[in-house]
Amino acid sequence: MATSRRPEKPSAVPANLIPSSSPAFGTPVHPINPRRVTAIRAPPALKPPVKSTVLPILLPPATLRPLAFRTFTKKHNLTLTSSALQALATFVGKHCGSGWREEGLAEKVLEEVAKSWKKCSGQVIVEGESETLKGILKTLEGSMLGGRIVQGSNLSRQSSFNFGAETGGLPTRPALDSNTSFGMSSLEVEDHDDEEEQLKDPREWLKVIGAFEQPRMIYNFTQKHFDKSTSTPSLFPNPAHKTELFRQRYHIVHQRILRNETFQAPTFSTTRSATLIRAGSIAAAQANTITPIANLLGRTGSTHLILGMLTVSPTGFLSLSDLTGTIALDIQHARPIPETGAYFAPGMIVLVEGSYEEDAGAGTSTLGGTGGIGGTIGGKLLGFSVGHPPCERRTATLGGAEETDKNAVNAPAFGWTDFLGVGSQRATGARMNKIASKLLDPETAHNVVIASDLHLDVPSTLTALRTLLRTHTPDPSATHPVYPLAIMLMGNFSSKASLAGVPGAGSIEYKEHFDALASVLAEFQQLIAHTTLIFVPGDNDAWPSAFLAGAATPLPRKPVPPLFTNRIRRVVAEANREVWGAGKAKGKEGEVVWTSNPSRLSWFGVKGEMAIIRDDLAGRLQRTSIRFNKPDEDVDDDMPFAPSAQGNDESQDVMDLDLDLPAQPTQKQQQELDRDVQTARALTRTILSQSHLSPFPMSAQPLHWDFAHTLNLYPLPTSLVLADSEAPPFVVKYCGCTVMNPGSIAESGGRVRREGRARWIEYDIRSGIGEVRSEG
Template sequence: MATARRPEKPSAVPANPIPSSSPAFGTPVHPINPRRTAPIRAPPALKPAPKTTVLPILLPPATLRPLAFRTFTKKHNLTLTSSALQALAAFVGKHCGSGWREEGLAEKVLEEIAKSWKKCGGQVIVEGENETLRSILKTLEGSMNGGRVVQGSSLSRQSSFNFGPEISARPARPTLDSNTSFGMSSLQVEDKEEDEDLLTDPREWINVIGAFEQPKLIYNVTQKHFEKINSKPSLFPDPSRKTELFRQRYHIVHQRILRNETFQAPTFSTARSATLSRTGSIAISQMNTITPIANLLGRTGSTHLLLGMLTVSATGALSLSDLTGTITLDLQHARPIPENGAYFAPGMIVLVEGSYEEDAGATSSLGGSGGIGGTIGGKFLGFSVGHPPCERRTATLGGAEEIDKNSLAGPAFGWTDFLGLGSQRATGSRMNKIASKLLDEEKAHNVVIASELHLDVPSTLSALRTLLRTYTPDPTDAHPIYPLAIVLMGNFSSKASLAGVPGAGSIEYKEHFDALASVLADFQQLIAHTTLVFVPGDNDAWPSAFSAGAATPLPPQTSNREVWGTGKAKGKEGEVIWTSNPSRLNWFGVKGEMAILRDDVAGRLQRTSIRFNKPEPDVEDEMPYAPSAQQNELEAQDAMDLDLPAAPPTTKTTTR
C-alpha cells in the first residue's frame, strides 16, 4: 500500500545569504548565525611576528671598516674590496639603523654574511659586484626584523643561505661539473658525526681527475689570487691561449718567488742597508731583487738578477724573455746551480745572474735602443743559472702543522680550491679526521703503479700476475689491507695501434685487453677491494691513429668511466676508471695527491737541455818551473786528503 509523502517545508533563507562555495555541484547553503560576530582567532604559533620598523641611517663605509675588518679578515680570513664595504655599509645602515653599534646588530649581520659567503664557496676576496654577495644580501633582507636576523626555516645555524648545490650526508664521489666552489665543495660534510656504515671503504675518498675535468684557474696579478674560468675545455682553442699560457706560467712562478724569504725586502731602514753595503757586507735587498729586462737599458756593466723563460730566437741564439722584453744570453762562462742533476731547456723559467753589456750599434725590434716587449740591444753575460726556489705545500695551502708560528702571512692560497674537491681551510681538518679513522696507521696503504704494460708481449702478463699476487693479502688475515688503487699506464701495445701497422689493428688491440681481463679474473678479491686506473700512452687508441705512436700535444683519453663488476666486497663492486694522460690521483680531499703523466720526460730534457762549458783548471803560474821533491810530496799528501789517487812523484829536468 503506497503511502503519501509529505511535502517538505521550504527552509528559511536569510535575507542576505552567503552563496554556495560550489553551486554547480549542488552544495547546500547553510546560514550563518548572525549572533557569532567575533573573528576567528589564529593559534599563537600561527600568529605572524610583529614587524619592527627601523629608521634607516646613512652609514659611511669608513665608519664600518674596523668592524668589517675584524669580522671578515681577522675571523674568517676574507678580504673586502671598497665596493663590497660600500654595499655592506648601505645594507647595515638601512636595516640596522642607529643601533648598529650600541646594540651589536651590525656585528651579527656581518657574521652571518661572512658565514654565508664561505658556505656558498665564495672567493677569498669579497667583491661588491659579485652576484653571490647580492644574492646573500637579498635573502638576508627578507629575514631581518628590527635589525636582527630572524632564525627561521630559511635560515639556520647549520645551513645558512645555501645558495650552492645541496650537500648530501653521504660522502659520495663529488661531481666536478656541478661544483663551482673555491673554498667549499661537495666533499664538505656536516658538522655532525657521520654514520659508521658510510665510512667503511676508503675508496669513497679516492678521486681521479682527468685533463678535461680539472678546473681552469688563472692568477689575478692585481688582486693576488686565483680566479676560476667557467669556459669549457677545447681541443682547438684560440691562438691567444698559447700566449696566455706562458704569461700565466710566469705570473705563478713570480708570485711564488716573491713569497720566499730571500726575495723579501729587509725590515731595517734604507739608510742602514746602504751602510751595510758600504762596509763591504752584501745587502740582501741588492742580491735578491729581480730586475725586469726592459730596465737593463742604460745600465751597462751593472750586475742584475733576471727571471725569465729560456727561448731560442729566430737567428738561433739563446735568449731570455719576460713580460717586458727579450735579451740575448751569453752563457759561455755561466755555471749551473746545482752543478749536476738539473736540466735547463727552452721553455723553462729560470733565474739568471750576470752583467749587462750594451751594444751601441744594435737596435731593438721595436726601433731605438729598446722598448717594452721588444728585444733589448746588447747581451747579458750570465754568471750563474738556477731554477726558482720551491715552496713547501704547507706554505701554499697550510696543513696539519699549518704554518710557522713566526709567520704572520699564513698560507698563500688556503681558501683556493685547485681541483674542485675543496680547499685546505674548508675541508682540511675534516679530511684528516676521516683519514685517520679509516686508514690503519700501523699498516701501509699502497698505491700501485705499473707502466709500459705491453699486453702483446707474453712476458708482460706473467709479470702482472706476480705483481697482483704480491699485493693480495693473506686469506687468514683478520684485517687485510688492500691497495687503495692500482694504476696501469700505457703503452698497452708495443706497436702503434690504429696506425696501419700489421698485427696492431683494432681487433688485435681488443684481444690484448681480453687477455688482461682473464688475468684480473684470477684475483677477484683484490679487484673487488681496489680501484683500477688506466692511463693511455702514445701507442694506444685513439692518439696513435693520427700520431703513429709519436708524442701528441692532445691529452689522450681512452673512454669514459665505467664500473667493472668482477667481485663484491660488502656490497661494493670493483671499479675501473679510464682517465686521460696526464691526470691527477687525489685521496681524502686535500690530504694528498699525485700527478700521473706517461711521457719520456727525461729523454726529452736530455735532447733539448743546455750544455754548459766545464770550468778550466786554475793555473797559479804559467811559467815553467822545476818542482822540488818536497813540493811533490806535499801535492801527494793533498791528494790523499781528498781521497783521490795520487800520481807517483816525477822529476823534471830543465836546461838553461
C-alpha cells in the same frame, strides 16, 4: 513539523581589529552570536614588537674602509672590491644610522657578513655585484632591530649548508662545478654524519679525475687569486690561447717567488735597516728584487736578477723572455745552480743573475738579436748564474697540515681555492682529516700499486703481471685479508705503435692483447673484486698512435677507447658477481677506470693528491738541455735563489732516495746506480721547481692549449708518478712531495737486468711513503 535551520555563513571579521583584553588569542571586539556557527581559525602569531626607529645616514665608503679592512682582510683573509665596499657602506648607513661607530653596530654587521660569505662562497674576493652578497644583505636586513642583529633570528640559526630561498633569501651552497671551496657531492656523500658512517671502506673516498674533467683555474694577477674559467675548452681554440698558456705559467711562478722569504722586502724602515746592517745584526742589506727586462734599457753595466723563460731566437741564439720583452742571453761564464742536480732547457722559467751590456751600435745585438723588433731590446745579458725558482711546499700554498713551511712568511694564500673540484683545504680539510683518521688503520698498509710499460704483446710482461697480482692476493684463510686500494697499470700497452701500419700492431692484434690481459685478470677474481684497476695510456696506444706512429702525443690525451677494453670490463663485473653475489656480505665492489694521460688520483677530498703522467721526460730533458762551461774553482757558490739556500731550510734540499739496489753490486753496477741517483734527483728537482709536467716549447712537446692547465703542479701534489721508461726506477721525496718512477714491470728491460722478475712501486696513502719492490 520542526524545520531545521540552515547555518548561516560566518560574519567577516573587520580588517582593522580593535585590540581586546586578550590579544594573545585575537578575540574580536564584538561578541560571537551563539546561534551562528563560526569557522575555527588557527590563532595568529603574537604581534611583533614595534621596531625602534633608526635615522638613516649617508655613510661614505672611505669612512667605512678602515673598519671593513680590519674585519674582512685582517681577520677573515678576504678582499673587498670597491663595489662591495659601496654596498656595505650603504647598508650600514641605512640600518645602523649614526650609531654605527660609537655603539659598535657596524663592526657586528660586518663580522656577520664576513662569516656568512665564507660559509656560502669559496671565493676570496668579495664582489658587490655578487648574488651571494646581495642575498646575505637581504637576509641580514630582516634580522636587524634598531641597528642590531637580533639574537635567535633566522640568520643566527642557519648554517652554511642550509642557506636558501626558503630559509631567508641567502643562496644555496654552490655545487661542485662552480667556483667554490665546497662540493662534497662529488664524493657521492652528503654533509651528514649518519651517511658518513656508512662509508667504512677507504676506497669509497678514492676518486680518479681525468684531465678533461679537471676544472680550469685561471690566475688573476691583478687581484692575486684564482678564478674558475667560465668558457668551454675546445680542441680548436682561439690562437690567443697559446700565448695565454705561457702567460699563466709565468704568473703562477712569479707570484710563488714573491711570497718566498728570500724575496720578501724588510718590514722595518730604511734607516733602521741601515743601522742594523752597520751594527752587524743582519747579514743581507736588501731582499732580492726581480727586474723586468724592459727596465734594463739605459742601465748598462748594472747587475740584475731576471725571471724569464729560456727561448731560442729565430737567429738560433739563446734568449730570455718575460712579459715585458726579450733579451739575448750570454751564458759563456754562467754557472748552473746546482751544477749537476737539475736540467735547464728552452721552455723553462728560470732565475738569471747577470749584468746588462748595451750595444754600442744602432741596436743590433752581438748575439744576433735585433733591438726593438719583436719585443727584443738591444744589448745582451751576461749571465753569472742560472737557477730554478724555489719550490713551494703544499702546506705553504693550501695550509691545513700540522707541519708548516719555514719559507712561507705569510698565511697560505689559496686555502679557499678548490683546484680539483673535491673541496678546498679551509672548507673540508679538517673534516676529511677526521674521516681519514677513522678509516685508515695505522697498523695496516693502505697501498696503491703502480706498474708501467705493460707491453701486452711481450710474453714476459704477462708473466710479470701474474707475479704482481699473485703477490697482492692475500691468503683465503686470513681473518682480515688486506687488499690494495688500487692497482695502477700504465702504458704503453704495446711495444710498437699500434694502428700505424706496423706489422703485427693492427687493430685486431691490439684488441687481442687486451683480451689476453682480461684472461690474466680472470685468474684473480678475489683481488679484482676488492680493488680498483686504473689504466693510463701511453704514446703507442690508440687512437693517437694511428696517425703519430708513436711520436710525442699532444697532451693531455684521452683513454684507450672502450672498443678494445670491453672484455676487461666484463671480467671485473663477473668477479663482482662471484664474490659479492646474493647472500654474501656486501662491500665496495671492484671497478675498472680508464683514465686520461695525465690524470689525478685524490683520496679523502683535498687530503691527498697524486699526479700521474706517462711520458719519457728524462730523455727529452737530456736531448734539449743546455750545456754550461766548466766553472772556475774560485767562484763563490752561494747564490740567494739556489735551492740549497732557500730560507736556510736544509731539509728542503735533502732528498730521500729509494732505488732498486742489488744486494752486492759490482763496480760497473755501482757506476750505473750513481748515474741513476743523479738522474732521479735532477729529474725530480727540475719538474717540481717548474711546477709543470711539460716545461718544454710546443716544438718539443705539443699541448692542447685549453687543457694545458691539467699539467700544472701548483699547488704541489702529495705524490707524483712519472712513468718514464728512459729513467731508472726510483722513489724520491722533495719538498714534501713523493716522486715515483716504477720503470718497466718486466725487469728484463731495466738498467740492472734480472730476467723473469716483476717490478712495481707500492705507495702508502696514510704515511706518504713509496717503495720500489721486486718479486719473481
